[in-house]
Every structure is written in C-alpha cells, then in structure tokens.
Amino acid sequence: IDMAEPPVIIWEQEVESVLRYRDLVPRLEDALGKFSRRDSAEVLQPVRTAVPLQKHSGFMGLMPTYMENDGVLSTKFVCFYKREKGSTLPAVRATVVLLDPECGNIKAVMDGEVITAMRTAAVSAISAKLLMAPGAEVLAILGTGTQALSHLNVFTEMFSFKEVRVWSRTKEKVERFVRSAGGGVRGCGSAEEAARGADVIVTVTGSTEPVLYGQWVKAGAHVAAVGACRPDWRELDDVLMKSAVVYADSREGALSESGDVILSGAEVFAELGDVINGTKPAEREKTTVFKSLGMGVEDAVSAQLVFDQWTSKETKP
Numbered sequence: 001i002d003m004a005e006p007p008v009i010i011w012e013q014e015v016e017s018v019l020r021y022r023d024l025v026p027r028l029e030d031a032l033g034k035f036s037r038r039d040s041a042e043v044l045q046p047v048r049t050a051v052p053l054q055k056h057s058g059f060m061g062l063m064p065t066y067m068e069n070d071g072v073l074s075t076k077f078v079c080f081y082k083r084e085k086g087s088t089l090p091a092v093r094a095t096v097v098l099l100d101p102e103c104g105n106i107k108a109v110m111d112g113e114v115i116t117a118m119r120t121a122a123v124s125a126i127s128a129k130l131l132m133a134p135g136a137e138v139l140a141i142l143g144t145g146t147q148a149l150s151h152l153n154v155f156t157e158m159f160s161f162k163e164v165r166v167w168s169r170t171k172e173k174v175e176r177f178v179r180s181a182g183g184g185v186r187g188c189g190s191a192e193e194a195a196r197g198a199d200v201i202v203t204v205t206g207s208t209e210p211v212l213y214g215q216w217v218k219a220g221a222h223v224a225a226v227g228a229c230r231p232d233w234r235e236l237d238d239v240l241m242k243s244a245v246v247y248a249d250s251r252e253g254a255l256s257e258s259g260d261v262i263l264s265g266a267e268v269f270a271e272l273g274d275v276i277n278g279t280k281p282a283e284r285e286k287t288t289v290f291k292s293l294g295m296g297v298e299d300a301v302s303a304q305l306v307f308d309q310w311t312s313k314e315t316k317p
C-alpha cells in the first residue's frame with residue numbers, strides 16, 4: 001500500500017517570505033486567461049460555495065479548483081465576515097490546501113491570508129494594467145485594511161502614480177495607514193474627496209452599501225471593486241455600474257455573488273481573461289469597472305508557487 005507522506009504546513013511568515021509580486025503576476029495572468037478559455041482540462045472551478053455563519057454575520061466559502069494540464073488540485077477555505085465598526089476581529093480568514101490529484105493525499109496546508117491579500121491585489125493591478133487610461137496619474141484607495149495595504153504595495157510596485165490618496169470611515173485609521181505607508185500617500189476626509197479626479201479607484205471596504213458614486217468618478221477612470229461579495233452587498237452605486245463598461249474575473253461568479261452587478265442590472269461585458277486572450281477588447285478610453293469576487297484558480301496557482309518556492313528552499317543545502 002502506498003502510504004501518503006503527511007502534509008507540510010507552510011504558515012504566514014513563510015508564505016510571506018517566498019511570495020513575490022513579480023513571480024505571482026505572470027502566473028495570475030496565465031491563470032485568468034486559462035479560466036476564460038472554458039477548457040475543462042485547463043481549469044475546473046465551480047462557483048464558490050458559501051455556507052452562512054448567521055450567528056457570526058459571516059460565511060465560510062469553499063473554493064475548489066482543478067488544473068488538469070498543470071496537475072494542480074487545491075481548495076481554499078475562506079471565512080469572511082461583516083464586521084461592526086470598532087471590531088478587532090479579522091474580516092477574512094483563509095487556509096489553502098494543496099492536494100496530489102492522482103492519489104488524493106494532501107501535500108500542503110498553508111496560510112491563506114497572505115495569498116488572499118497578495119493575489120487579490122495582483123489581479124486588481126492586472127485589471128489596471130489592461131484597462132486604465134494611458135498616462136493615469138492619480139490612484140485612490142477606499143478602505144484602509146489588509147487589502148488596502150496589499151493594493152498599495154503592488155500598485156506602487158507596478159506603476160508610478162504621481163499621487164496616491166486614501167480614505168476610510170475612521171480618521172485615525174486613515175492617519176495610521178498614511179504613517180505606515182511611510183510617505184507618498186495623502187489621507188482624505190471623504191470618499192468623494194479621494195475619488196474626484198482620480199484615474200484609478202480601488203474599493204477595498206467591508207461596506208454593504210455603496211461607498212463610491214458614479215457622479216464623483218471622472219469619465220475614463222478605472223475602478224477595481226474588491227469588496228461586496230454577496231448578492232445583497234454593494235460598494236458601487238447604480239449610476240457607476242450603468243455608465244461603466246463592466247469586467248469581472250468570472251462571469252458566473254459575478255452573476256451569482258455580486259450585488260453591484262445583480263442589483264444594478266448592469267451587463268458584464270467581459271472577463272479579464274477574455275481581454276488577456278484577446279477575445280474581448282480593453283475599453284481603456286471609457287469608464288471601466290473591474291468587479292473582483294476572487295477565484296479558486298488564483299489561489300491554486302499562488303499555492304503551487306508557494307509550494308515550489310518553499311520546496312526548493314527546503315532542499316537547498
């Protein structure tokens with residue numbers, strides 16, 4: 001009998017020490033393109049199952065993915081919560097499990113929070129690379145949590161904005177974020193102040209009501225909308241959703257999970273992967289919204305990358 005090796009455990013600091021945006025971004029671009037080809041040998045990824053944790057105002061999301069051609073099998077468990085103002089509990093907790101597709105044994109159990117923070121921000125940066133207007137100068141970030149920080153990191157690594165603005169509900173959090181960014185970020189007193197005139201706007205809040213309104217958004221701007229991942233949660237208003245060309249990571253995901261898409265009735269024009277594959281245009285001159293819900297295939301390629309880097313580090317003398 002083939003006895004499976006016990007899984008390796010790769011925790012937060014180790015994931016952080018091996019994962020780099022410069023390695024992650026090309027893998028994610030490749031994965032988004034593969035997903036949108038709808039070839040079952042490339043990517044099998046059902047829409048996330050979300051089990052309500054009603055008592056705790058949250059959900060447990062299960063995100064299984066199989067990439068047959070690449071031999072990658074994984075699932076992420078991600079619990080996400082609607083937190084009250086002042087709560088000190090985390091909004092997102094995640095674990096990724098990597099399996100051997102032939103035997104079914106678990107190869108690795110790894111922290112999913114760094115992966116979730118980095119792969120989500122990297123995908124938003126890919127959306128900006130594809131969809132923002134040429135010569136974009138001003139970036140606005142709405143929210144000052146985990147995703148706000150990872151978005152700031154990858155956006156400043158990949159692009160050179162002349163101005164970066166940040167806003168969130170609590171003045172102290174804005175000040176703390178500006179301080180921890182170590183200069184170069186301007187705190188704003190309102191979402192409107194941050195958004196008006198910005199070329200790229202990232203929404204990374206836990207809000208369930210719109211925080212960004214179409215009337216503030218400059219024509220031709222690009223919005224990466226990362227929060228509001230339930231069918232009755234919103235971050236963007238109808239005016240913005242209806243006036244923008246809307247892209248999503250997964251069309252099925254957006255139509256079943258995104259309140260901004262479902263409740264506004266806006267059409268999903270294309271997936272990011274369609275733009276990467278050249279089957280749908282990047283409407284750079286128009287106002288664009290990338291509605292991000294998060295996909296299992298993003299976690300799968302990230303986890304495989306972590307595993308490969310970790311394994312090569314472990315075997316080096």
Ligand SMILES: NC(=O)C1=CN([C@@H]2O[C@H](COP(=O)(O)OP(=O)(O)OC[C@H]3O[C@@H](n4cnc5c(N)ncnc54)[C@H](O)[C@@H]3O)[C@@H](O)[C@H]2O)C=CC1
Nearest residue numbers: 091143144145146147168204205206207227228292293294
């Ligand atoms: N699309 C994707 O792949 C992913 C989406 N998410 C979502 O992104 C959002 C941010 O996640 P994290 O940064 O991890 O959370 P976090 O709790 O670290 O940060 C949330 C931020 O939103 C602000 N906020 C909360 N409620 C608000 C409201 N009603 N109005 C204005 N601001 C509000 C908080 O002050 C904080 O700055 C969440 O909605 C989360 O579910 C998280 C991971 C992946």
Ligand SMILES: O=C([O-])C1=[NH+]CCC1
Nearest residue numbers: 078080229293294295
């Ligand atoms: O893809 C993901 O990990 C999540 N999307 C929304 C909350 C967590």
